[in-house]
Amino acid sequence: MIPKIVKTVSPNFRAKRDELFRRLYGDLIAHGCTILDIGGEPYYWEKSLGSHAEFYRSCKITLLNPKQQQANLPNIICVAGDATDMREFADQSFDLVLSNAVIEHVGDFEQQRKMANNVQRVGRYYFLHSANYYFPIEPHSFFPFFNQLPLFMQYGIARVWPGQTHIPDFSPKSLEYIRTKVRLLKWREVKELFPRAKIEKEKLWGLNKSFIVHNAP
Template sequence: MLKENADNTSHNSVSHKMRYHRFELFMDLIKEIDGPIRILDIGGTEAYWKMMGLNSDRIKITLLNLTSEKTSTSNILSVRGDATNLSSYKDKSFDIVFSNSVIEHLFTEMNQRKMAAEAMRVGRRYFIQTPNFYFPLEPHFLFPFFQFLPKSIRVSLINRFALGHFKRIERIDDARKLVDEIRLLTIKEMKRLFPGSKIWEEKLYGLTKSIIAHNFS
């Protein structure tokens, strides 16, 4: 499961501007919550929250990734965990479960269902973003219509060339694993994973670039 690449995104890039606009939406939504706020960020980084300029003592953030890291911010804790199995947390342990561009990195539809179910279980509210399958430019490899190509061609391309955020992957098995890891979602699938959620479509040039499912009022 890959982490958000917020650390390496230019502040002037389209991706950063869209990410910041998304964060503004999130901050507007959490205004309805009184008192301290506990957030579980699945797949998040301390750099992301710093880049977004979060500065609130009432917000405590737990970053959950496959490996934990040291943090330099007193209200941010990094822990090791599995997005598909949050059994170490009781129901409604967090005020919000937050996640950017993670649920598409879980290999299978079953794992995506598990993450969605766990997010809804441990969080009173959730805010889950993922790239849209139907956006023409595949967001990881930055290759037009990459997701529509046969698997064998996708594997061959990343085995031969550096694409998007990835260097050329020399071992064919590693290339195949990366292709298998990324399963982009549609709006219909997000609605099915998060029943009863509100869906916000993040637009670029009139097209839906990413999808956010949340259950804020």
């Protein structure tokens, strides 16, 4: 029951996050700016540009993903690349860097540090979201306290429990997938990665569900 509730309310959090993004960076966007969305989907932006066309029409948007994607709008460019190694982008080459729940998927803490450093290097401003390690419902498996369980228990749960962390077998590949697919951040780690950022907490049931990291003026 509780995992279903979390899954149901998740889109509402995304909508509120989008509203906060437009409120914080509205002036910058309205005057036309360059946006890098790490992990951004063409469908999401085509939908946003449909419902907020006037707001974003002057922006040039670059989507960075591990695999090449295709967009159907002229002001969206899709690039294949690595969030932890953005050598193709010069310092301060974007007005705004955006990323929704990507930093938890890039690897261990050192890989997360590389992504954070690149975000702060290539963008004047940034707006990132990451789920909280200590929130009782893990947002990919939707299993209570999944993060805090020993690995052997995570493997067993992932084998029988539906969700993004489900595995078809106990092969070495599947076990490595569970071990490395998701690494959620703790508050102190977010502070370490983004020492000059403002960190806002998304709350559910009075608990910190996730963090929004930004450096809006």
